[in-house]
Amino acid sequence: MRRRTPILKVTAIFCLILLSAFKLQAPKKLNIVFIGDSITQGSNKADLQPSVYTLGYLKSKIPGLLVEESNQGHSGHTTFDFLPGQDDFKGTIQAADAFYKNTDAQLLFSVMLGTNDSAMQGPNGAPVAPEQYAANLKTIADSLLKRYPNCKIILNNPIYYSPNTYNGAMYLQEGLNRLQNYFPQIATLVKSYGSNNPNHVFTGYTEGFDDFRKDYQFALQPEQGKQGTFYLHPNKMGARYLGNKWGEAIYRVISD
Template sequence: MKYLFIVVLLLCNVSAAIIGVKKPNVNVVFIGDSITQGVQLSDPATEAPPATAIAWMRKQKDLGTIEFSNQGHSGYTTLDFLPGGKTFAKVEDAANAFADKNALLVFSVKLGTNDSAIHGPHGAPVSPDNYIQNVKTITDKLLADFPKAIIIFEHPIWYSPNTYNGSMYLQEGLSRLQSYVPKLDSLAGAYAAANPKHVFVGDKKAFDYFEKNHQTELIAENGKQGTFYLHPNKTGAVSLGEFWGKAIERVVKSNF
């Protein structure tokens, strides 16, 4: 019995070591707008949704080391992120700058809020067909330059139908934003068929969550049609980060 106990103990130790080795290290580049950037938060470096997403992921026992880069830019649309421009070049520079080249590279993409505006941001309003073509162009280039990478499309989040700051959104914009979602899902499905295990739909829950909890988790902002809700506050950024973190973890686990 003594020898049996020793053998079992050794096997447990070996199994634990193997499990430890298999924990994936992950590098994440977040692509997005002011919501991703966290421009209205006091310390975006630690409070913006990408930072809170990574903080949540680092608490998970099934993941290894995790590094990230926040490439969110206030006011930017899919047109601003198209390949060939300075913004896309910075995204690629961020991906290349990670020290651990063997880690799984993930691009978490949350674009569409500014595309949906009636006017104001670059190119707005961006039609659903043009929006999804832009997303495809960005995705194709990322996959061409980083063929082992994973790209995750996060669903955009809700904003109030009276949103009108320097740009005009309103109900027309919100409806347009919602029309982007099924096209994102279809695009991910097309990639899944043509190039499996590289493009996924990430979070689908945050839109409804913020619609229900906007008075406590979005910032009340003064606009041209009254108080509107668009950007997460500190609490909301934690919630959104957890939605994104869970989505990224799910995708990473499905690939290991």
């Protein structure tokens, strides 16, 4: 007598097939433009550039993925520097235009700006009020979406810096407080796009402030400033951690 396959087993097999089909939706070609400040820029050493680890993470999660990046991080720069017409925006467009020619690839922008916006004085436009910060981010995102209607944009929260941070620019506790006021602005902006232009603007890595505050002496470089040793830029371990977290956020978006 022929045995019947239990219905639960059939259901499980069917679910696995669906799950496999779902995972195949992730693109096999991905071009990423990273927008940010010195934290994104890293340095001339690849092991201090978070984006390098982001690409490694994505390749490990999506076998056969072809991914390229353009690191548009600029030390000391703010959201004002990336507004349309500014040199940073022109550089971003130049990189994205080259990527956008490849219609087989998903174009994605990973953004982490705000550290320099929060400073008490020094960087362009600083201190930037939370409402103005959100307006600048919206202008940048709107401009990118107008030029690249099929792109995806991920907005990451800025990470922690020590309250005595004071190098060429003055940050201190006032800046740190201001930085945290940017976080709800990012959340509100993403929610707005979710209603008005869905599937284009997403929340990225949001726990960076708490994560790096907890382990800042291990994940950030000690630097000498005008108020002693401060912590602002990731070291090798911090860059790897941040890059992997960016990768997790990107993977969530492109797998949906």
